[in-house]
Amino acid sequence: MPVTWDRSASVFEAAVYRKVTLRLLPYLFLCYILAYIDRVNVGFAKLQMQRDLGMSDAVYGLAAGIFFIGYFLFEIPANMMLQKIGARRWIGPIMIVWGLLSAMTMWVESARAFYLLRFLLGIVESGFFPGVILYLTFWYTEAYRARVVALFMSAIPLSGVVAGPISGWIMASTSGLGNLRAWQWLFLLEGVPACLAGIVALFLLTDHPADANWLKPAERDFLSRSLATERAAKARSTGTHHGLLDILSSGRIWILGLIYFGFVMGNYALGFWLPQVIADTISKNPLTIGWLSVIPWGAGAIAMIVVGRHSDTTGERRWHIAISGIVGALAFAASGVPGISGTLGLIALSFATIGIMCAFSTFWALPTAVLAGTGASAGIAWVNSIGNLSGYVGPYVIGAVRDSTNSMTFALLLLSASALFASLMTLWVTRTGRGRPARSVAAGGLVG
Secondary structure: OOOOOOHHHHHHHHHHHHHHHHHHHHHHHHHHHHHHHHHHOHHHHHHHHHHHHOOOHHHHHHHHHHHHHHHHHHHHHHHHHHHHHOHHHHHHHHHHHHHHHHHHHHHOOOHHHHHHHHHHHHHHHOOOHHHHHHHHHOOOOHHHHHHHHHHHHOHHHHHHHHHHHHHHHHHHHOOOHHHOOHHHHHHHHHHHHHHHHHHHHHHHOOOOHHHOOOOOHHHHHHHHHHHHHHHHHHHHHHOOOOOHHHHHOOHHHHHHHHHHHHHHHHHHHHHHHHHHHHHHHOOOOHHHHHHHOHHHHHHHHHHHHHHHHHHHHHOOOHHHHHHHHHHHHHHHHHHOOOOOOHHHHHHHHHHHHHHHHHHHHHHOOOHHHHOOOHHHHHHHHHHHHHHHOHHHHHHHHHHHHHHHHOOOHHHHHHHHHHHHHHHHHHHHHOHHHOOOOHHHHHHHHOOO
């Protein structure tokens, strides 16, 4: 019997999405934690590695950020490959390779080798995050997308909650063990889990609802029909399926990429430099640094889930994104006040983390609301590519500023300006939808 939109159908729908979420999200969530840890654990390794290898802050910042050049260059082809061969055969192998590359960083002896491994790691990881965002569109309709993306992306702040104490403990406890320095153990012990998770992907992931033997036939049919109906409606409202050339020539898609650039710049600055800020202002003990880093990341994890759910419930996107970004901008500016105490600075950075996490998790409801066909894989990847270039720019600029001024003040003010710019651009690009729900905003002019 066909599923209708009455009360019993709503209960059925909720049960189906609950089953899908419990099957997919815990694993994808864990994978993103591992990916993010392997991406930013150089922030903890820096506390010892920089001295051992004689690297300046600028060299470290360039090595941390060059990851995103490889990420940028290969993100679109990687996402199109996932759409072609499926998540199971794509995500599993790339996780195995990135775990190996991350672990190999333990053997770095020069800046050139550090640059090379970080660049290769970026190439491999370029297929993961945008791939998962695309993969979620194979399972969830727009009405559920902001909250499920927020749940998935809460792995970013939670990786700080998990990785901080673990990385701090490794750095404090393993130096000299097996004739290895603590930063070498850090890369090894945090790279191996990604390899193991990649093997699990080969058996756990299902490419599409129609292939899910863990769903009942009626559940598979409901998901397939709901998604097909939404794709058809999306195509009618936008007038096209948005092929690759449409995406690359769309000014609004480029603007969305710049908005994401502004928010991601703050995110990676926190990921790469928060341990150093704590070391400069509160404590140089690696274990203490690890535990203190839990505070901003934990607060960000809770806030982004709450804001994502509220955005879905109200159907409103632009002000959820913009206000979150403005909160982040003000908090970054406050943390950069000269002479601010370490405790107050950490509180300010906690609010900065909350603002940035809420802004860029809810942000993904905008591009995924309007992209279909080939445009879905290419558009998501292109927006993410542009945004993640800030992962290169931010760490390098902050390192250069620290080398020049021996202070984080100007760097934090730069992060404030970046978040404010992204917030104002969000209000501008969605201005045609003022007063209308998010899907009308999207259909009304985010692609063109």
